[in-house]
Amino acid sequence: MCAAYGYHILTTIAGLVLSIYIVSKAGYRSRRVHKGLPLPPGPPGLPLIGNIHQFLGKSIASVLEQWKEEYGPIIYIHLFGTPVIIIGSSHVAKELLEGRAQIYSGRPNFILASEAMQDNMMLSFIAPNERHRRLRKLVDAQLRPSAVTEYFHPVQEVEVHRLVNSLIEDPIGWKSHIAKALASIIMTTTYDRAIKSGKDAEQVVKNVFRLNNELGLAVESGKSVVDFLPWLRHIPFAPYKAFSRSYLNFAENTYKSLMDEAKANLEAGNPARGIAARLLRNPEEQEASYREQYWGLGSFFLAGSDTQSISSEILFMALATHPHVLKKCQAEVDLVVGPDRLPTFDDEPSMPYIRATIREAFRWRPVGPTVIPHATTEDDEYIGYYIPKGSMVLPNLFSMHMDPEIFDDPETFNPQRYIDNPSLPCHTFGFGRRICPGRRMAEATFFLKLATVAWGVDIEKQKDSSGKEMDIDTDRGQGFTLGTFLKPKPFSISITSRSAERAKLLAAVVDDEGL
Numbered sequence: 001m002c003a004a005y006g007y008h009i010l011t012t013i014a015g016l017v018l019s020i021y022i023v024s025k026a027g028y029r030s031r032r033v034h035k036g037l038p039l040p041p042g043p044p045g046l047p048l049i050g051n052i053h054q055f056l057g058k059s060i061a062s063v064l065e066q067w068k069e070e071y072g073p074i075i076y077i078h079l080f081g082t083p084v085i086i087i088g089s090s091h092v093a094k095e096l097l098e099g100r101a102q103i104y105s106g107r108p109n110f111i112l113a114s115e116a117m118q119d120n121m122m123l124s125f126i127a128p129n130e131r132h133r134r135l136r137k138l139v140d141a142q143l144r145p146s147a148v149t150e151y152f153h154p155v156q157e158v159e160v161h162r163l164v165n166s167l168i169e170d171p172i173g174w175k176s177h178i179a180k181a182l183a184s185i186i187m188t189t190t191y192d193r194a195i196k197s198g199k200d201a202e203q204v205v206k207n208v209f210r211l212n213n214e215l216g217l218a219v220e221s222g223k224s225v226v227d228f229l230p231w232l233r234h235i236p237f238a239p240y241k242a243f244s245r246s247y248l249n250f251a252e253n254t255y256k257s258l259m260d261e262a263k264a265n266l267e268a269g270n271p272a273r274g275i276a277a278r279l280l281r282n283p284e285e286q287e288a289s290y291r292e293q294y295w296g297l298g299s300f301f302l303a304g305s306d307t308q309s310i311s312s313e314i315l316f317m318a319l320a321t322h323p324h325v326l327k328k329c330q331a332e333v334d335l336v337v338g339p340d341r342l343p344t345f346d347d348e349p350s351m352p353y354i355r356a357t358i359r360e361a362f363r364w365r366p367v368g369p370t371v372i373p374h375a376t377t378e379d380d381e382y383i384g385y386y387i388p389k390g391s392m393v394l395p396n397l398f399s400m401h402m403d404p405e406i407f408d409d410p411e412t413f414n415p416q417r418y419i420d421n422p423s424l425p426c427h428t429f430g431f432g433r434r435i436c437p438g439r440r441m442a443e444a445t446f447f448l449k450l451a452t453v454a455w456g457v458d459i460e461k462q463k464d465s466s467g468k469e470m471d472i473d474t475d476r477g478q479g480f481t482l483g484t485f486l487k488p489k490p491f492s493i494s495i496t497s498r499s500a501e502r503a504k505l506l507a508a509v510v511d512d513e514g515l
């Protein structure tokens, strides 16, 4: 990790020096006017580097929020001459990212994160080209609503039961139980490979962490100079190359060996219902090559694990700090389910408050406050402004989700707002043609998880040795770190079973379901 970061810094410094030389030769782009149209407003930048220095040492999200206050919901800046459009309102996001999806569904030129580190194989990072079409088709087909119900629900039920049982048996380890359960859902539904032992879980969670974390370093806006100065890739010993080669080998081996294992399992005649097995059983129906298939499934592993476990930590934080919300969830579950059975997916339509609580947690502290940047594939004009082709488009979810004109008292965690007005927006899963294809699967897991948690346990702030409640800082600046994801800083909670009878019933179900 440290070595990877070191390479990254070296790459950045080398890039900066070279960029100043090249850009000074070429002349930097000033605030352009095209066919008489101005660019959107924005903070003035410096010659050559643009606005990059304004992010140094600050959280990107807080800088963007401050700019929204000053310049409004659509802002223009540039980073080394690459135009960047920042969107700070739901209305503008819907008009552009959804209404004009044919122009706004590109991805920036992620030379480090996509080309060098992933050989342009990872769905989330590639431009809307033929490969993207094949991979998105494969992923959408496997995550369609009927597949989620048929293949995912049985696995989600078993894993959620095991999770809540582990929370009762070992409350201190709550975070690792969550990470393990969510990784296991992905591994079982994708590769028929449930995580059984603690050691197995540790290895999978470690792999996911490495894949996400190193990629995060490369994606954070403005950190990868080669993305803004593509000619740097022609320098033979550019230091980022060693780092990216090592990442690519690791990712390729991880995704390929998971698929190869699923293939061997199938060939051995073992029962297999996972996505890999479904693809492998019907090779003639697949447009995507074998390599594309294992990278396509790798996108579940990469995009579906940390996003869900960090969002779960946020949900638990919200429950521990808003006891009246947990009480209302418990009252709803008790009314619909009662004490003598566990919640099921069939209960979902009768549990609007549970659904609203999940949506509110996604709104309140979105795990990716700038989602994955989009890019424009054509020049465009919007409300009298010129939007250049090739702009990076950065949705600023904090400004959208905390807009006082849309949300009453937006900083307050209040699920009731989605009951009173179900059409209130929540953009945590992104936009338009690039919207998260795993959202239905994630929402299903979150429904059953919260319903079963509310059925089975109480979550409260932890008390210290003198019996005083320990503070949990929920402030999105102070209480969180923002790297690849918005992640709560460590906090302690107390988890206890609601009654001995419920704990016994749950343990018996887990026992029945086996490992």
Ligand code: HEM
Pocket (backbone or CB within 6 Å): 123, 124, 125, 136, 139, 299, 300, 301, 303, 304, 305, 307, 308, 311, 367, 368, 371, 372, 373, 374, 428, 429, 430, 431, 432, 433, 434, 435, 436, 437, 438, 439, 441, 442
């Ligand atoms: C709480 C859970 C999750 C959150 C908050 C989340 C959020 C996101 C966001 C914000 C994007 C980018 C959208 C955009 O560019 O507009 C995305 C893309 C993606 N997500 Fe998720 N995600 C979650 C779970 C999952 C799961 C469970 C899977 C798969 C099983 C998944 C697979 C993907 C893939 C493959 C993409 C790339 C789509 C593309 O670029 O065309 N995600 N996700």
